[in-house]
Amino acid sequence: xxxxxxxxYSTLTGGTALTTLLGGSAVYHHKAPDNAPLPYVVFNKQGxxxxxxxxxxxxxxxxxxxxxxxxxxxxxxxxxxxxxxLHRKGMTVTGWNCFWLARETDLESxxxxxxxxxxxxxxxIYRIRIV
Amino acid sequence: xxxxxxxxxxxxxIAGKLNWTRKQIGKRIAFEIESExxxxxxxxxTALESSHCTxxxxxxxxxxxxxAAKAANPKVTTSPIPVPTGNIIANVGPCVDYAEAVEFGxxxxxxxxxxxxxxxxxxxxxLTPAVEHVAQKYNSGAAWKELVx
Numbered sequence: 001x002x003x004x005x006x007x008x009y010s011t012l013t014g015g016t017a018l019t020t021l022l023g024g025s026a027v028y029h030h031k032a033p034d035n036a037p038l039p040y041v042v043f044n045k046q047g048x049x050x051x052x053x054x055x056x057x058x059x060x061x062x063x064x065x066x067x068x069x070x071x072x073x074x075x076x077x078x079x080x081x082x083x084x085x086l087h088r089k090g091m092t093v094t095g096w097n098c099f100w101l102a103r104e105t106d107l108e109s110x111x112x113x114x115x116x117x118x119x120x121x122x123x124x125i126y127r128i129r130i131v
Numbered sequence: 132x133x134x135x136x137x138x139x140x141x142x143x144x145i146a147g148k149l150n151w152t153r154k155q156i157g158k159r160i161a162f163e164i165e166s167e168x169x170x171x172x173x174x175x176x177t178a179l180e181s182s183h184c185t186x187x188x189x190x191x192x193x194x195x196x197x198x199a200a201k202a203a204n205p206k207v208t209t210s211p212i213p214v215p216t217g218n219i220i221a222n223v224g225p226c227v228d229y230a231e232a233v234e235f236g237x238x239x240x241x242x243x244x245x246x247x248x249x250x251x252x253x254x255x256x257x258l259t260p261a262v263e264h265v266a267q268k269y270n271s272g273a274a275w276k277e278l279v280x
Contacts, residue, residue: 031236031253042236044253047260053271060267062259064235109231111238113249119238125259 001045001059004128005029007093008043008063011085018081021067021074032068038119039069039078046125058131059096066107066123075108079122086126093130100129151278154187157220160265161185163274165192165223167261172225173233178204179257182227186212193226200227224258234258 012018013025018041026032026040048061065086067078087103105125110118151159165183172180182200184192197209209226224230236254268274 031251034250036249036251042251044236044256046254046256047263049263049267051267051271060263062263064254064256107235109235113238115249119249
């Protein structure tokens with residue numbers, strides 16, 4: 001849903017603490033561009049859809065929002081900044097009313113690039129309900 | 132004086148017919164998630180799709196799923212799905228080692244020594260949407276209706 005992706009992007013890039021950690025607005029939908037410099041944030045829709053439980057066209061989505069950085073601490077700091085912006089907070093979604101936004105599942109990983117450099121991920125699944 | 136009456140006859144009928152145990156319903160949900168996730172899994176060799184299985188305290192789908200995944204792609208390695216304990220009724224999911232990277236996205240793997248550049252592979256979720264879809268079926272009552280009719 002484009003409106004929701006735009007809302008997440010705007011909310012994240014509007015957070016001063018997060019953009020300070022990122023050194024700019026390095027927030028990407030689906031995936032970071034090849035060779036994008038660390039750190040950055042990536043978000044994507046992980047699941048969900050129409051609730052179909054009542055006449056309103058309510059939607060229940062889960063988004064995977066995570067930070068990538070050169071150290072576990074930096075990734076964790078980005079994750080915390082994202083959480084501070086989203087968890088149990090309101091969000092403006094054009095044409096919709098966001099009535100629930102909450103962090104649900106924490107995830108983290110470490111991967112090694114072909115150059116042998118470790119890249120750390122820290123993030124979470126966020127449930128977003130709109131109507 | 133206004134009065135609102137709740138007609139519970141339909142609800143009573145449903146409750147009376149609901150002879151399923153918690154374990155039976157839990158297993159049913161697990162197999163539904165397995166089925167949905169298999170349909171949503173990206174398919175190249177079909178190893179990921181085939182590797183989905185459900186494990187309960189009296190059923191273990193792992194050996195067959197592992198064999199099917201290795202038949203589809205002999206290079207894959209698999210890990211057993213844990214047998215549930217305590218209040219958990221079933222564990223369900225893929226058993227190939229790269230499933231998590233497909234579900235959540237990943238950087239290019241070290242063996243792809245091209246230019247040393249860093250590439251990011253987007254997430255291709257299959258298990259989370261399967262869980263969400265099955266949860267929505269039960270939240271909306273559609274699945275409960277199937278259980279009693």
